[in-house]
Amino acid sequence: MKLFGAHTARVNNLVRAFGVMMVSCLWLVQAAQANDFKINEIIVDGNRRIETATIRSYTEIETPAVLTTGAVNDAVQRVRASNLFESVSAEVQGNRLKVTVVEFPTVNEVVFEGNDRLGSKQLSALVRSQSRRVYSVSQVRDDANAIAEAYANQGRISASVEPRIIRRSDNRVDVVFEIVEGGVVEIERLSFVGNRKFSDRRLRRVLNTKQAGLLRAFIQRDTYIEDRVEFDKQVLTDFYKSRGHIDFQVQSVTSELSKTRDSFFITFRVQEGQQFSFGKITTTSSLEDVDAANFEKAIKVEQGDIYSPTLVESTIARMERRALELGLDFVRVEPRVTRNNESLALDIDFILSRGPRVxxxxxxxxxxxxxxxxxxxxxxxxxxxxxxxxxxxxxxxxxxxxxxxxxxxxxxxxxxxxxxxxxxxxxxxxKPTGSLKFGANYNSANGVGLVASFREANFLGRGQATSFGVNTTSSTRNFNFGFKEPSLYNRDLSLSFGLDYQGTSKNNARYNTGSVGFDAALGFPVSESGFLTPKFFYETEKLTDVTTSSAVITGEASEGDRKTFGLGYSYSFDNRRTGLNPKAGMFLRLSQDFGLAGDARFVRTNVKLGGETYVRNEDFKVTATLEGGALNYASGSSSRVTDRFFLGSGLFRGFAPGGLGPREVDSSNSINDALGGEYYAVARFETQFPIGLPEEYGIEFGAFLDAGSVWGLNSAHVGSGTGQAPANTIFHDDFTLRAVAGVSIFWNTPIGPLRFNFTDAVKTAEHDVEQNFDLTVSTSF
CATH class of the missing domain: 3.10.20.310 (membrane protein fhac)
Known part of the structure; x- marks a missing residue:
């Protein structure tokens, strides 16, 4: 009986619980029905600038409608999501839904406080918050981040930007960015771990980031910028892989902030791997109508060359161009690389296949x-x-x-x-493509000079280049204007013309000169690294204010102005950037001008041949240059002192301007005038290398040897007893070898690159004028 009674009690409890649940459900249904609103109209209150219809569209409610409390809340959230209002609320008033909004204020003024390193104009260009626009909290936050990033790019990573709002009348606000610039966080040390092939100094030259040094107040690349470090990782990888280190990896880059929090110590941890060279190079065709032998001439690399992915890519490009020349479409060249770890060589098989018809x-x-x-x-x-x-x-x-x-x-x-x-x-x-520069230069031959230039690389958006320049010293003047169309008729053909004026006033001489030249030229490539430029030219030159007793110069000045029309060409070849060897290259410049009409008939030839390479793990740069020129005049014409060659310090170091070559000498009349020569030849050999000073100082040393001469004089006023010239003595009309050895100091400074040359003449001739020291500097600002 007790068991039966307990069972009955449990059943009764279950029944009572079920009854309660049913009553609760019924109550919830009734409550839900009670919160349904029948809305016939939506009214909007508080809006001043934004149309009522626009706000109604944001609610996405079409009247009449039956809404629940949740639907009303969703509508309010949709209006808030427009980011046009400071606050949004809604209430049901009978059959109407009233939406009340408070619009964001209008920006009255944007102000920057505490900025010194970056001007207000620079900061205004960074922010998007502007006067007479709607104030946005998210936009002001983004603007503050943009300002902080701009300071970080200057190395001021501790800079802070705090936006503040000042309320004004008529629902306006002033946006004030309070800036604490902080100090520059410099890179105190750049170091490498794991590098054995190349020294730290050599690798620092590769990086865009630089260490802080004596000139840290001027050099901007010594500040820490995270994006620049990421770029340097890729630059470092490209440097190694182009030199055969195919397994090279930048394992990590650690940036350690100093205890004083004003500098960084950056360490690149690298794994160089072995250096690989090209092994067997073959060509295979999987196409029946394509003979692989027709593509072998496009392969320029040879077995034993240092491996470089760039050389592989350029070879593939040449082979694909070869396919087009043969009328073969959709031929794809894929390199199959076989690695030989024992010989440290990579065998390359260029496979010709049919690519997709796209x-x-x-x-x-x-x-x-x-x-x-x-x-x-x-x-x-x-x-x-x-x-x-x-x-x-x-x-x-x-x-x-x-x-x-x-x-x-x-x-x-x-x-x-x-x-x-x-x-x-x-x-x-x-981005802007024009530049306006003002600057100064100095060299020991001409003294201090002022430079001004304007250049627009994309004139009127047509890709045309225009330039104008002025370069003056106390004794020289140069004005030039140039224009170039790089793609005439949308072809690989350039058109250029230039106008140039040069004048001197007793510039290391006792006479003045003036010349005007105009030329128009067409240029086009003739090979992968070669460029040919035929041209037409017009020249006029004069020799005035002669104060010397030199019979030659006085006689040449009496001829008056000379005008010449002619044709010419120039050919250039340079593979220092595009050649097979990233550590070496050569260049050639050859030009000839033919004076065909006017006051003189001549052929003027200039040639320059040189090469450069890096040795001792690229710490030493070695350059060799051969340069020469010749003036050949037809019968009835002769050269003048304004036409002939004078070897300045840029061509032959160790001598004053006009300090070597043919001279007219008469000690009794104090005559010792340089006449210039119709021929010259110079060989220059130079090496540039570090000497152990910190790389960030920008100081390197060099040693050089120059040898050559200038000779030849074919003037109508040279002679003795002819009635045209007195019996003065002409020295060094024939080839007389000179040689100079010296050392150089190169210093990259904020005011421009400086070069100090200290020379000692190894071989000279009588009456030569030596110059044992030479300094050049140029800068733009």
Whole structure:
């Protein structure tokens, strides 16, 4: 009976609990029905600038409607999400929903306080909060972060920016950015761990980041900027891999803040790996109609050369161009690399295969507010309808970046209207391309000079370059103007013309000179590193105010002005940046001018051949240069002192201007005048190297040896007993070898690069004028 009674009690409890639950559910349903609102109208209160209809659209409620409390709350949140209001609330008034808003105030003024290193104009360009615009809390926060980042880019990572709001009448506010600039956090030391092939000094030269040194007040690259360090990691990787260290890795970069919190110690931990060279280089074709032998001439690298990914890429590009020359479309070249760890060589097999048949549908360009589309489009070697070549797209992107017109550029290939179509999309951000410079220079030959120049690299957005320059010293004057169209008729053909005036006033001589020259030239590439430029030129020159008793110079001045028309050309070759060896290269400059009409007939030839390389793990730079020139006049014409060659310190160190070469000497009449020569030849050998001073000081040493001569004199006023010239003595009309040895100090300073040359003449000739010290400096500001 007790068990039965307990069971009955439990059943009764369950029944009572079920009853309570049912009553609760019924109450909830009734409560929910009681919170439903029938809304026939939405009214808005508090808005002054923003239309009522706009606010109603933000609620996303269409009347009439039946709303729950949750639906009303959702509508309020949607209005708040517009970021136009400081506060939003809603209440139901009968059949109406009243939405009350408080609009954000209008910005009355944006003020910067505490800024010294960055001016208010610079900061105004960084912030987006501006007067007469709606105040936004999130925007002001972003502006404060942008200002702090600008200071961080100057190395002031401790700078703080606190925005403050001052309420004004008529719902206006002043936005005040209170700035504490803090001090510059410099890079006290840049060091490397794990480098054995290259010294710390050599690797520091690669990096964009620099150590702080004596000139830390002027040099800006010694400040710590995180993005620059990330860039340096990639630069360091490219440096090693281009020299065969294919396994190179930057394992880590540690930035340790000093105890005084005013400097960083940055350490690059690297793993160099072994240096690899090219092994066997072969070409294989998987296509029946393609003979691999036709592509072997495009391979310039040889077995034993230091391996470089850049050389592999350039070889592939040449082979693909070869395929186009043979009329073969969609030929793809893929390198198959076989690693040989024993011989430290990489065998490369260039495999020719058929790539996917994908075409360029169109090229879209965006963001170029100034630069014309055609300037960007001509950087592509392909047009709409051509076969898509990803490597050519990458090369085009590099050419666009190399223009220097854009702060940012991005080239991507996107899906087109069909599976075999691609749209090439180019997005760029313009940047200023003009520059106005004022500066000064000094050298011991001409003294102090002033320099002013203007250059616009993208004139009217057409990609054309214009320049104007003035360079004067106490005894020299130079004015020049130039214009260049780099792509005439959208072809790989440049058109340029220039106007130049040069004048001297007793510049290391006892006479004045003046010359005006005009030339117009067409230029075009003739090889991967060669460029040919034919030209037309006009020259006029005069010799005045002669105060010397030199019979030659006096007689030449009596001829008056000379005017000459002619044709010429110049050829240049330079593979120091694009050659097979990243540590060496050569250059050649050859030019000839043919005076065909006017007061003189002549052929003027100049040639310069040189090469440079790095030795001792690239710590020593060695340069050798051979340079020469010749003036050949037709019968009936002769050279003048304004035409002939004078070897200044830039060509032959150790001698004063006009200090060697043909001279007219008469001691009884105090005549010792340099006449210049119609031929010259100079060989210069130089090495530049560090001497153990901290790299951040920018001081290096050099040693050099110059040897050569200037000779030859074919003037109508040279002679004795002819009635045209007295019997003065002409010295060194024939080749007389001179040689000079010396040392140099190179110093990169904030006011410009300085070079100190200390020389000692090894071999001289009678009446030569030596110059044992020479200093040059130039700067722009």
């Amino acid at each position: 075409f360029v549908e169109r090229i879209d360009i965006a963001g170029n507010t100034t630069t014309l589309d055609r300037v960007i489009r001509r950087q592509f070697k392909i047009v709409e309808g051509d076969a898509l070549n990803p490597r050519e797209i990458r090369a085009s992107a590099e050419r666009i970046r190399a223009l220097g017109f854009f702060a940012r550029s991005n080239v991507t290939a996107q899906e087109g209207s069909a599976p075999n179509q691609r749209i090439i999309k180019v997005e760029v951000t313009e």
